[in-house]
Amino acid sequence: MARPRRSAPGHRHERDGLIDPLDEIIRIEGGQVLATLIRLTGDIDRAEDALHDALVVAADVWRRDGVPDKPGAWLTTVARNKELDRIRREARRAPKEVEAFRLLTESDANPDVDNRDDRLRLLFTCCHPALSPESQVALALRTICGLSTVDIARVFLVPEATIGQRISRAKAKIAKARIPYRVPDPHELPDRLRPVLATVYAVFTAGHHAPMGELGERVDLADEAIRLARVLVELMPDEAECVGLLALTLATNARRLARTDSAGEIVLLADQDRSLWDHAAIAEAAALVDSVLRRGRPGAYQMQAAIACLHGTAPTYADTDWPQIAELYLLLENRWPTPVVRVNRAVAVAEVAGPQAGLALLDELVGGPTERWHLYWSTRADFQRRLGDTAAAAESYRQALSCPCNDSDRRFMERRLAALE
Amino acid sequence: MPRYAALIYGTEETGEPNPELWGTIMSEYMHFGEVAGAAGVIGGGEALQPTNMATTIQVTGGAKGGDVIATDGPFAETKEALGGFYLLDCKDLDEALSWAAQIPGAWRGRVEVRPVIDMSEMG
Numbered sequence: 001m002a003r004p005r006r007s008a009p010g011h012r013h014e015r016d017g018l019i020d021p022l023d024e025i026i027r028i029e030g031g032q033v034l035a036t037l038i039r040l041t042g043d044i045d046r047a048e049d050a051l052h053d054a055l056v057v058a059a060d061v062w063r064r065d066g067v068p069d070k071p072g073a074w075l076t077t078v079a080r081n082k083e084l085d086r087i088r089r090e091a092r093r094a095p096k097e098v099e100a101f102r103l104l105t106e107s108d109a110n111p112d113v114d115n116r117d118d119r120l121r122l123l124f125t126c127c128h129p130a131l132s133p134e135s136q137v138a139l140a141l142r143t144i145c146g147l148s149t150v151d152i153a154r155v156f157l158v159p160e161a162t163i164g165q166r167i168s169r170a171k172a173k174i175a176k177a178r179i180p181y182r183v184p185d186p187h188e189l190p191d192r193l194r195p196v197l198a199t200v201y202a203v204f205t206a207g208h209h210a211p212m213g214e215l216g217e218r219v220d221l222a223d224e225a226i227r228l229a230r231v232l233v234e235l236m237p238d239e240a241e242c243v244g245l246l247a248l249t250l251a252t253n254a255r256r257l258a259r260t261d262s263a264g265e266i267v268l269l270a271d272q273d274r275s276l277w278d279h280a281a282i283a284e285a286a287a288l289v290d291s292v293l294r295r296g297r298p299g300a301y302q303m304q305a306a307i308a309c310l311h312g313t314a315p316t317y318a319d320t321d322w323p324q325i326a327e328l329y330l331l332l333e334n335r336w337p338t339p340v341v342r343v344n345r346a347v348a349v350a351e352v353a354g355p356q357a358g359l360a361l362l363d364e365l366v367g368g369p370t371e372r373w374h375l376y377w378s379t380r381a382d383f384q385r386r387l388g389d390t391a392a393a394a395e396s397y398r399q400a401l402s403c404p405c406n407d408s409d410r411r412f413m414e415r416r417l418a419a420l421e
Numbered sequence: 422m423p424r425y426a427a428l429i430y431g432t433e434e435t436g437e438p439n440p441e442l443w444g445t446i447m448s449e450y451m452h453f454g455e456v457a458g459a460a461g462v463i464g465g466g467e468a469l470q471p472t473n474m475a476t477t478i479q480v481t482g483g484a485k486g487g488d489v490i491a492t493d494g495p496f497a498e499t500k501e502a503l504g505g506f507y508l509l510d511c512k513d514l515d516e517a518l519s520w521a522a523q524i525p526g527a528w529r530g531r532v533e534v535r536p537v538i539d540m541s542e543m544g
Contacts, residue, residue, distance in 0.1 A: 128514075130514060179513070180514065180515050180516075
């Protein structure tokens with residue numbers, strides 16, 4: 001029953017650390033093609049195998065003859081024929097194979113058919129509430145974004161075996177419990193959309209927290225998430241939180257170039273060169289926020305997008321509308337009192353009412369799980385430093401460094417600590 | 422057609438039964454039986470006696486032929502006990518979940534939906 005698993009679709013081969021442009025096309029197209037193949041075969045593993053076979057052919061033919069005009073359609077056709085051959089060879093005629101055979105043969109008619117719907121189906125399948133949130137994100141990154149388990153493990157700082165296990169368990173449950181491959185009906189959306197948005201946002205934050213080793217340079221997860229958010233808005237324009245998510249990712253990503261210096265080190269918002277910001281993206285986000293907030297159905301993504309736009313349109317750090325940002329964080333905290341929201345609110349309040357007021361808000365988190373989050377400690381350290389309590393600030397940075405975090409955050413906090421000592 | 426077991430969990434009533442509440446619950450289940458029955462979804466199902474009627478047995482030694490130990494009560498002593506089940510014939514999990522959400526146990530307790538192993542697809 002168990003067939004040997006092959007590498008993820010679009011798995012990149014590293015050649016002297018250079019990105020192969022073919023691999024990049026394959027990774028981006030692969031998610032689309034895989035989504036279509038899953039609909040046709042009704043099985044993620046079979047679809048992955050068929051795509052893998054097609055990629056082997058592509059690597060050969062494309063290098064020789066060049067990349068075809070529609071690489072996605074090309075791959076779909078080749079993969080479909082590979083799967084048809086395989087079904088014929090196996091000569092198994094369980095009802096499932098008969099159905100797959102019928103769909104694969106019929107799809108011959110129009111391989112160019114717009115397959116964005118397939119991607120959306122796949123996204124809803126990956127984000128089915130019957131799967132654990134960790135599995136949802138891992139499976140989406142693997143199937144929709146074409147990341148290998150190695151890359152996903154790097155993003156989440158967990159062992160590769162853990163990611164492999166999450167993905168295989170999720171696939172097994174999709175097959176055995178028959179989690180369907182479809183976009184839910186409108187009346188189901190309030191419940192079903194939430195994990196989809198959460199997954200797309202998790203993909204975005206994973207990408208946005210670059211640089212995180214070499215992954216940051218090789219795979220643009222933030223762009224991938226923005227693409228997915230756009231698809232969600234196109235296909236479900238009435239869902240206000242889809243618009244909120246798109247605006248949030250656009251406005252946050254717009255500051256990306258300014259977030260690191262030429263050496264790849266973190267630059268704080270206060271010190272960023274605002275001319276490096278993508279002001280067109282910020283304007284697009286701001287327009288989206290304006291239009292969606294008028295619908296009167298504010299949600300967490302819309303509010304965070306509004307905050308990101310206030311930052312994005314501020315001429316300087318000092319001239320930022322901190323009172324409004326603090327107010328928005330309070331609204332967020334009333335409904336979603338997550339550690340991130342509470343720490344960010346403390347930062348905004350500190351800008352309005354001074355570091356002592358910010359510190360008082362952080363004190364409410366003492367003894368809680370937030371103490372395992374490095375940014376809680378580094379925020380605390382910053383307030384203490386501004387209050388002149390160098391010893392306490394140094395101790396907080398040391399606490400921050402004992403929490404799990406990526407290398408660039410670690411180096412940033414080490415520099416801050418060294419500056420104090 | 423795939424088959425799912427909808428396992429109905431809830432807190433067991435202790436003390437005097439409340440005839441009015443009992444009547445309400447019965448009519449809720451009658452309603453579900455009519456609607457789901459008419460849709461051809463119900464492949465079976467039973468209501469179970471409470472867990473104080475349960476006896477759990479285990480054969481020791483990890484192999485056939487060991488000593489049989491019978492214990493008074495359910496396998497796991499939890500606040501919410503298995504009170505009954507339906508077998509639902511549905512095309513996929515979403516359909517099974519939408520039917521399970523109409524079982525009165527879903528608002529009076531909880532319903533766990535598990536796919537039934539299809540022996541014809543094995544090996």
